[in-house]
Amino acid sequence: MSTIAASPGPMLAGSSGEEPARDNSRRIQLAFLIGFLLVWWLVTALALINPFFLPSPQAVARVFFRLVTTGEILPDLKITTGQIAVSFPIALLSGLAVGYAVSSSRYSVEVFEPMLAGLFAIPLIIFYPLNVLILGIGPESKIAHGAIYGFFPIVLSAIQGFGSVDRAYLRSAHSLGASRFQVLRRVLLPAALPSIMAGVRMGFVLTFVATIGSETIASLGGLGHRIVWYAESLETDKMFAYIVFIIIIAVVSNAVLSWIERRSDWR
Amino acid sequence: MKMTVLDTETNIERMAGTPVLSSADALIRVDGVRHAFGAVEAIQKISLDIRPGEMVSFIGPSGCGKSTLLNIIGGLLNPTEGTAYVDGQAIEKPLPKKMAYIFQESVLFPWSTVLENVKVAMEFQGAPRSEWNRRAEDALKLVGLTDFADSYPRQLSGGMKQRVALARALCLETDIILMDEPFAALDEQTRLVFGEELSRLLARTKKSIILVTHSLAEAVLLSDRIFVFSARPGMIKATLEVQEQHPRDPSFLTSEKFNKLRNELYDLLREEVLKAMEQQSGMRGAKA
Numbered sequence: 001m002s003t004i005a006a007s008p009g010p011m012l013a014g015s016s017g018e019e020p021a022r023d024n025s026r027r028i029q030l031a032f033l034i035g036f037l038l039v040w041w042l043v044t045a046l047a048l049i050n051p052f053f054l055p056s057p058q059a060v061a062r063v064f065f066r067l068v069t070t071g072e073i074l075p076d077l078k079i080t081t082g083q084i085a086v087s088f089p090i091a092l093l094s095g096l097a098v099g100y101a102v103s104s105s106r107y108s109v110e111v112f113e114p115m116l117a118g119l120f121a122i123p124l125i126i127f128y129p130l131n132v133l134i135l136g137i138g139p140e141s142k143i144a145h146g147a148i149y150g151f152f153p154i155v156l157s158a159i160q161g162f163g164s165v166d167r168a169y170l171r172s173a174h175s176l177g178a179s180r181f182q183v184l185r186r187v188l189l190p191a192a193l194p195s196i197m198a199g200v201r202m203g204f205v206l207t208f209v210a211t212i213g214s215e216t217i218a219s220l221g222g223l224g225h226r227i228v229w230y231a232e233s234l235e236t237d238k239m240f241a242y243i244v245f246i247i248i249i250a251v252v253s254n255a256v257l258s259w260i261e262r263r264s265d266w267r
Numbered sequence: 268m269k270m271t272v273l274d275t276e277t278n279i280e281r282m283a284g285t286p287v288l289s290s291a292d293a294l295i296r297v298d299g300v301r302h303a304f305g306a307v308e309a310i311q312k313i314s315l316d317i318r319p320g321e322m323v324s325f326i327g328p329s330g331c332g333k334s335t336l337l338n339i340i341g342g343l344l345n346p347t348e349g350t351a352y353v354d355g356q357a358i359e360k361p362l363p364k365k366m367a368y369i370f371q372e373s374v375l376f377p378w379s380t381v382l383e384n385v386k387v388a389m390e391f392q393g394a395p396r397s398e399w400n401r402r403a404e405d406a407l408k409l410v411g412l413t414d415f416a417d418s419y420p421r422q423l424s425g426g427m428k429q430r431v432a433l434a435r436a437l438c439l440e441t442d443i444i445l446m447d448e449p450f451a452a453l454d455e456q457t458r459l460v461f462g463e464e465l466s467r468l469l470a471r472t473k474k475s476i477i478l479v480t481h482s483l484a485e486a487v488l489l490s491d492r493i494f495v496f497s498a499r500p501g502m503i504k505a506t507l508e509v510q511e512q513h514p515r516d517p518s519f520l521t522s523e524k525f526n527k528l529r530n531e532l533y534d535l536l537r538e539e540v541l542k543a544m545e546q547q548s549g550m551r552g553a554k555a
Binding site for chain 1 (some may be wrong): 341342343361362363364368370372374376377378379387388390391392393419439
C-alpha cells in the first residue's frame with residue numbers, strides 16, 4: 001500500500017535472486033545422495049558388513065527391478081495406496097470441516113484449539129490394538145489409523161489459516177452481499193490456502209507413515225506388511241527393495257505436494 | 268438554536284442544528300439515527316437527506332462517528348436508535364444492488380487478478396453472469412486500467428489499487444457509492460490527481476456519493492454539500508454548500524472560492540479537533 005510507483009512485481013526480482021541459490025542447494029543434495037550410495041557400495045564391496053544385514057546396492061537394485069517389472073509388488077502397492085486413497089480424503093475433508101467450524105468464533109478457537117493440539121501430542125498408536133479389535137486386521141483399521149493421524153495437522157492448520165484471514169476481506173464481501181458459501185469459497189479458502197497447504201502436506205506425510213506403520217504391526221498385506229514378512233523370512237534383499245520403493249513414493253508425493261503448496265501461495 | 272449565515276459571494280450556507288431537507292425525493296434519508304458502542308455514545312441523533320445525484324462529504328475529527336454513520340447507511344451496522352432509508356426502504360443489511368462500498372484500505376483479494384477482483388464483486392452482488400465480462404471491461408476502461416486486467420494487486424501502486432476498488436464499485440452499476448476515506452492510504456499528490464479523476468468520472472456517471480474524509484481539500488474539491496461533524500458524540504455541526512459544476516476543473520483547486528471554502532471549513536473543524544484531542548488525552552489519563 002505504501003508503494004507509489006508500479007513495481008514490476010517482487011516475484012520477478014525475488015526469483016531471479018533465488019534461482020542460483022536453489023541450483024546450488026540442489027547440487028549439494030545430489031552430492032549427498034551420490035555420497036550415500038558410494039559409502040553403501042564401499043562397505044558392502046569391502047565386506048565390512050554382513051551382506052545379510054546390508055546387501056549391496058546392486059543386489060537391491062536387481063531385486064527392485066525384478067519386483068517392479070514382474071508386477072510382484074503390485075498387490076501390496078494396491079493395498080497400501082487403496083487405504084491411503086480412502087484415509088487421506090477423510091482426513092482432509094474432516095480436517096477442513098472441523099477447522100472451519102472451530103474457527104467461526106474466537107471462543108470456540110480458545111476452547112478447541114488447545115484440545116486438538118493436546119490430542120495430537122498423544123502417540124495415537126497406543127489405540128491401534130483397540131482399533132484392530134474393533135475394525136479387524138484388514139484395511140479398515142489402517143484407514144481409520146491413517147485418517148486420524150492425517151486429521152490433526154490439517155485441522156490445526158485450518159483453524160490457524162481460517163482464523164487469521166484479514167477481517168477487511170470479510171467486511172468487503174459482506175458489503176457486497178456475499179452468501180456464507182460464497183465467503184467460504186471466494187474469501188476464506190483462498191485466503192487460508194497457503195497456511196492450510198502446509199498442514200495438508202504434513203497430514204499426508206503422517207497418513208502415509210501411520211498406514212505403513214500399522215501395516216507392519218498387524219495386517220494381511222501392504223508394503224509395510226511385506227517388509228516385515230521378508231525380514232522374518234530372512235530375505236533382506238527383498239526387504240530393502242520394498243524399503244527403497246516406499247522411500248521413492250514418499251519423496252515423489254512430498255515433491256508433488258510441495259509444488260502445489262508453492263503454486264497456491266499468493267503471498 | 269437555528270442559525271443561518273449566507274455568504275453572498277461564495278454561496279456558503281452555514282447552519283447549526285440538524286438540517287433536514289423537506290424534499291420528498293430524497294434518495295437517502297437518515298431519520299433520528301443514534302448509535303452507541305456499549306457505553307460509548309458514537310453519534311447523537313442525526314437526521315439528514317441526500318438527493319439523487321448529489322455528492323456529499325462527512326468530515327470531522329477522528330472518532331466523531333462519521334464512519335459509523337456511513338456504516339449504518341451501508342447496512343453494515345444497525346443503529347441503536349432511528350432508521351436510515353434508501354429509496355424509502357429501511358436499511359437493515361447491505362443492499363449491494365443499490366449501494367457500493369469503497370473502503371479505506373485496499374480490500375482487493377491478493378490471490379486474484381484485477382479482472383477476477385472486479386468480477387467477484389458482481390458474483391457476490393448477484394449480477395447475471397452473462398454481464399460480468401462487459402461490465403468488468405467497462406469499469407476497468409473507466410478507471411483506465413484495461414491493460415492491467417491480468418495483473419495482481421501486489422504489482423500495482425496504492426493509487427492504482429484504489430482505482431481497481433473504484434472499478435469494483437462502478438461495475439455494480441448502483442446509483443449510490445459509499446466511500447470510507449478511499450484516499451487515506453495515498454500520498455497527497457496522488458490523492459489530488461485521483462480526486463480530479465473521480466470528479467470527472469462521477470460527473471459522467473451521475474451517481475450519488477457519500478464520502479467520508481479527513482481532508483479539507485478533498486471535501487471541497489469533490490462535494491456538493493459537506494456535513495461537518497462535531498467531536499464525539501458526533502452530530503452535524505454545520506453544512507457547507509459548494510456551488511460549483513462537476514467536473515471540477517484543476518483550476519478550481521487554486522481559486523479564491525476554493526480557498527475561502529476550505530478556510531471556512533477549517534474554522535468550523537478546529538474547535539472540534541481540539542475537543543477530540545482532549546477526549547483522547549483524557550482517556551489516556553483515565554487509563555493510566
